Amino acid sequence: MAELNVRIENKQYIHGTNVLDNIEFNLAAGEFVAIIGPSGCGKTTLLNMISGLEPSEAGSIVFEGERFYGQMCTQIGYIFQQPRLMPWLTIEQNLLLVQPNSRPDTISELLASVGLEGKQDCYPRTLSGGMQRRVSIARAFLINPKLLLLDEPFNSLDAPTAARLRLLLIKFCQRQRCSVIFVTHDLQEAVYLADRILFLSQPPSRIVHQESITLRRPRTESGTDELSWQAALLAKHPSLLAGSVN
Amino acid sequence: MAELNVRIENKQYIHGTNVLDNIEFNLAAGEFVAIIGPSGCGKTTLLNMISGLEPSEAGSIVFEGERFYGQMCTQIGYIFQQPRLMPWLTIEQNLLLVQPNSRPDTISELLASVGLEGKQDCYPRTLSGGMQRRVSIARAFLINPKLLLLDEPFNSLDAPTAARLRLLLIKFCQRQRCSVIFVTHDLQEAVYLADRILFLSQPPSRIVHQESITLRRPRTESGTDELSWQAALLAKHPSLLAGSVN
Amino acid sequence: QKSPNVRLGVLKYGTVNWEVDVIKHHKLDKKYGFTLDVLSLGSKNASAVALQSDAVDIILTDWLWVNRQRANDKDITLFPTSIATGGLYVANDSPAKDVRDLANKRVGIAGGEVDKNWLLLQAYAKAQYGFDIKNETKPSFMSPVLLNVLMLRGELDAGINFWHYGARLKAKGHRLLVTVPEILHALHIENDVPLLGWAFKKPWAEQHANSIKGFLQASLAAKQILYSSDEEWTRIRGLTKAEDDEVFTRLQTEYRRGLLHRFGLQELTATKDIFAVLAQHGGHSLVGNATSLDEHTFYAFDQRLLSWNPVVEDESAR
């Protein structure tokens, strides 16, 4: 039951070299896939192509059996690498923008769950970097997406907050049964969250390794199982994180 | 020989609540201080006040015995939380902007050392998030600062790159003998790099704990000494990372 | 039965308002069987626009304009009402004796490059003295108001302006160095030549023969009143915006002097001669595609209409 089919023969920016090279993977319904790769390898580009923001000339993105061009036909939530809030709207208005008919208490509940109680009426510029990021996470959650794309979402958040949000993410995915593609630089985080990890190489990027994580849930963030699993993986493929083929 | 004296009685944004509350610390010449605190506690605000970008009405910032208002009298390097590159200048021009008389090979060496060989003539928008961040790191290094302020610099970088840049930072500080204030969310990173860690509380933020790290250098990033030191600290003050007083 | 309307476009500040006021005051329009609708306009160009866009039926303009429009296939015609007067003004204490003394002096011209008096002056200077006034003096073109101001301030050594501005110059102690009759004489034109007149579209005039006849009669009647009655002038003094008695008397005499009294064959010939002179000096920018005086430029009307009073002695025609 492959829900999302990604096949990209290659991707090249204008005046640029090849960024992606023969990337092909499936995503089952409700599956949580983490993507790890060196900085600048094309992770954001990949998410942009899946979401339809970047055109994919050679290849196809098929979601729920429908191929799409340019505009997604299903609700997708995308947490961009930058928060991308509208500076002229308050936090509440930023959330209402994507889901106009949400009730005020839904919004304040959601904000509370990301640790931003009472910040409804603040403008984005009066928030810290991490707070803005949390608003953008709340925004993606608000629309009840079928497909969730996350680009390093817990970056620039302190450890306890990040842990809390990871928990929130897991709960949300279970309730919503949405498929998730999660870009991160943190192997530990990936092991904790994902069903499968894709490792990308240096550009032109290919998938150098796929690893299904068979640890049963619920997992613990720095649990011994998880840590040893991670250690075993690194022992087997020592250069995996560096993005080179082993 | 306290080089930098920070004394902030309180800091309040217009229409905002108290952010900082009675923050006071010294920085010896060549000392490396890490600051850890929950998201939104005022770390960026603190750096902005030290650098003179935010006015400090109640309190004083004294650097090398000179009190300053508004404009630093010494070369300082500040790696902002966002890369803040000029979009209309190429990478090379962005670097030349802050140090007009630097030689081309200095620049290409520096870029190579942050893993951006041959990207001189790219415009910032054609770089990935992590690459832009690395340019902003290079920019701070280029001016040979006496005081280096870093706001989560290795965020959004993959593990191997981050490790390489941490090493670079250590080397740079040794060569340059500059004092460093380093904001991070990663205790492990702080233990690896810093001479001292300041823990901030939830706002209104105070310094809830100071810990000198007496491990001898050179340290190893996930060395056993470092990890056990970290574990011991967390065992002693379990709620330290959450920013609450223990 | 309701009398037909005649829509007249006039300049808000123009001298024609005096006549209109007289018509209205004495109900001359009613007397001659029409109703006069007056549309005030802001500039000379505006009245041209108004006629072209059928916003008014009659405007006051000069016959060269009409002739030129005729050359552009516009069937407009003109009933002449006033003659060319004025001339070249200089300050009373100006040392200039004739136009040659103006060499390298600043001469202001109000009507632009193709002002009739300016063109006539060029022809005159050349014919009389072989003097190329256009190239040997420093002519500059400006709006009439500005010209008066600069003349009075002494920033111009000589100037050509419209008659009611000229009247003010005279009142403020300026004299005529050359007059139009002198110029005409030098060019061997011995009759009055018309300057302005009522212009209207010929088809309209043909369809509204009674209206136009009534209008012309009313206009002449009003002129007759202004010509002979000083009391009437006292009544309209407010309209003239004369700043003092001197200017007021000047305006009164100049106005009377400028009225056209005859327009017969001789005058027509004189006009044709003038056209030749003007065409030669003004060139294309003056006459456009009109190479000769169109025979319908002047409205064919009953000549007896005009023979209504004696010609005043022109004081400037020494």
Place this chain on the structure above:
Amino acid sequence: MKALDDIPKHSANQTVINWPVFVTRLSPMVFLTQATSRWLLSRIATVLAVGVLWQVVAWLVASPDFPSCTAVLSSIHFHLTQGDMLLNLWATLNRVAISFVISMLIGVVIGVLMGSYSQLNKLTDTALIIALNVPALVTILLCYIWFGLVESAAIAAVVLNKIPTVVVMIREGARVVDRDLLAVAKIYRLSPSRTFFKVFLPQLYPFIMASARSGLSLIWKIVLVVELLGRSDGVGFALNTQFQFFDITGILAYTCAFISIILCVEGAIFRPLDKLIARGSAHG
């Protein structure tokens, strides 16, 4: 404001009792927030300062071509009471308002389209430059000749003159709109109208404000010419009449009267808009 205060004079006695109540009700709400009253004071102070400076310079120059401030004020008073200044101001104001609204609307739409679609921009760029550079005189003349000497021709002439300048400005703004924020709108599938009004337009506000501000003044300048060439009322018509009689005092009187109206419009419309727009911006 003087000009407008004159109108209800006759009924003033009748409402004399209700007036203060109305004022006290209104003033704390609309007028006298502290910032606003401070601003109002500073504005009045500036106007007074300009007036005093003028008066002093006029005394020093003492030339009939440089009428003093008091002379102009008394001329305003004269024209208000004896002449038809009110009528003229009203006519001009009407024309300015109508053509302003029309040309801003059309101009913003075209500007946004040209700024967003570079293909369209390439096609219409030349036409835009041509439209931009046709002299006002020509447009006005042609409008009058083709449509007749009617009010709508006057409005059309002004609008045709103004639209290209709005387009140029808005286009430049639409070109630099943040694509990242538009990507957000696309991902979250905002309807086109929501995208336009909530994401696109707010980024254009500085450009729209600039073109509205300079546009208002430009429009009123064009209206002056339009009135000169084919209307029988309005400030332009009056100004020309004054000009013909070289009544500099009168010219300045009309100018001052109109500028004071514009100052009121500025204060009542643009300034609140400015504040609304500045919310959430770097200025706060």
Place this chain on the structure above:
Amino acid sequence: MKALDDIPKHSANQTVINWPVFVTRLSPMVFLTQATSRWLLSRIATVLAVGVLWQVVAWLVASPDFPSCTAVLSSIHFHLTQGDMLLNLWATLNRVAISFVISMLIGVVIGVLMGSYSQLNKLTDTALIIALNVPALVTILLCYIWFGLVESAAIAAVVLNKIPTVVVMIREGARVVDRDLLAVAKIYRLSPSRTFFKVFLPQLYPFIMASARSGLSLIWKIVLVVELLGRSDGVGFALNTQFQFFDITGILAYTCAFISIILCVEGAIFRPLDKLIARGSAHG
């Protein structure tokens, strides 16, 4: 371009051999990069299309008030060869160029100051609005009266008219400048001039381009009025002569001639500038 091509006609024979060499040298460098030549073609196509459309409409309307394109062209030819169109165009172009440069320079400086210092802005805002709304007629008239009927008075009148609109536009731009990037300049202690030219000004480019584009057209419109009221050459002076005789063909001929010059200026100056500015922007 026709107008300018006429000048070196007499010496054409003399250089006839060097010409092609020069052209082949120059063309690959400046003119015939592929994008430029495509753009040039599209521009010429647009101009031709406008011309053809005009001609067709003129045939259909067949009114003396709507001269056909060919009539206007032959009028241009006539004025070029018999009249002093070249002289007039040159005079106007000179005035436009001088006053454009002066008013852009002064306007940008004042605009930047007002946009950056909100205190200064508060003080001068009222004065700006007053300056913005003084009718062109009044400024021109007063300049002529006070300075006399000289060239500098004409230039001063245009500049005084134009500066406020530039200021309004640049001010709006300076208000929305990214404070974060200015903070970078401050931290890295760039000299004020470097900060201004390398950090501040590039953010104003869209506003400067918009005000330059609309400014050029505005200036030439004001120059027309200035020439109308007190100069003895220039397009405005010629237009007025044409207008006096209602010579619509002549008016359109002058208009077209000037617009074609502006089109060349656009292509030769603004377009390359545009490209320069777009480097590194979201459009690339």
